[in-house]
Amino acid sequence: MAGAKNLEVKLESTLDSVDVAEEAVKKFAEENGLPEDDVHQIGMAVREGVINAVVHGNRYNTQKVVSLTAEATAERLTITVQDQGEGFDSDEVPDPLAEENLLRKSGRGLFLIRAFMDELRLQRLGREGMQVVMIKNCSPATIKEEG
Amino acid sequence: MSIKASTRQVGATAIVDLSGRITLGEGSSTLRETVRDLVSKGQKTILLNLGDVTYIDSSGIGELVSSFTTVKNQGGQLKLLNLQKKVHDLLQITKLYTVFEVHTDEAAALKSFA
Numbered sequence: 001m002a003g004a005k006n007l008e009v010k011l012e013s014t015l016d017s018v019d020v021a022e023e024a025v026k027k028f029a030e031e032n033g034l035p036e037d038d039v040h041q042i043g044m045a046v047r048e049g050v051i052n053a054v055v056h057g058n059r060y061n062t063q064k065v066v067s068l069t070a071e072a073t074a075e076r077l078t079i080t081v082q083d084q085g086e087g088f089d090s091d092e093v094p095d096p097l098a099e100e101n102l103l104r105k106s107g108r109g110l111f112l113i114r115a116f117m118d119e120l121r122l123q124r125l126g127r128e129g130m131q132v133v134m135i136k137n138c139s140p141a142t143i144k145e146e147g
Numbered sequence: 148m149s150i151k152a153s154t155r156q157v158g159a160t161a162i163v164d165l166s167g168r169i170t171l172g173e174g175s176s177t178l179r180e181t182v183r184d185l186v187s188k189g190q191k192t193i194l195l196n197l198g199d200v201t202y203i204d205s206s207g208i209g210e211l212v213s214s215f216t217t218v219k220n221q222g223g224q225l226k227l228l229n230l231q232k233k234v235h236d237l238l239q240i241t242k243l244y245t246v247f248e249v250h251t252d253e254a255a256a257l258k259s260f261a
Contacts (some may be wrong), residue, residue, distance in 0.1 A: 115240050
């Protein structure tokens with residue numbers, strides 16, 4: 001039987017939340033019948049999204065939370081990570097594959113999300129923070145319909 | 148499960164056997180401290196055995212790169228041994244496979260430092 005179609009979690013702005021988010025979404029994806037490789041990639045993308053939210057967005061501020069939601073339909077798994085930080089302009093994030101950036105210690109998070117998911121949308125919500133929407137498309141038979 | 152690191156000396160090379168996850172926090176700091184400790188003792192050739200490393204995130208990748216440059220800046224060499232498929236794929240998509248020298252055989256890896 002397919003799992004719940006929606007997941008909503010409020011996370012503290014701590015490093016522990018990164019593992020919590022990854023495990024919660026992996027379980028959600030598994031319960032909705034996604035294949036193992038997809039589950040791994042989704043977990044990794046969520047991990048990177050929540051790291052960005054905690055570290056760069058909320059800057060470990062314990063007064064701020066990270067909101068994580070996931071929705072499963074027959075066509076796709078949509079995951080949203082939203083922080084309460086100032087946001088950023090994705091055009092200003094250096095290309096980690098550029099020769100001069102290959103040996104940089106950081107700056108690969110968004111790149112990995114793009115690599116592992118089918119779609120990535122970044123939206124600055126002003127005072128409400130930064131919203132990262134990541135989508136994994138599913139083959140028609142992947143997500144089991146309830147019934 | 149976080150990372151575990153144990154170091155053995157084979158000839159002039161230090162082999163660091165790593166297992167677990169190299170991720171943000173404890174995982175990447177363990178790797179950083181292990182490599183810095185070796186470099187501070189004058190170790191010039193380091194082989195990181197990632198055979199039992201099941202998972203690396205962007206912070207772990209950053210720590211591998213940082214370790215590589217730390218050793219290189221001291222005139223040494225850091226190479227990788229035994230990558231699991233997911234780790235191999237990650238290095239490939241981040242183009243770091245072109246930066247690191249990666250081996251699948253320990254004896255050959257040791258010989259390559261000579």
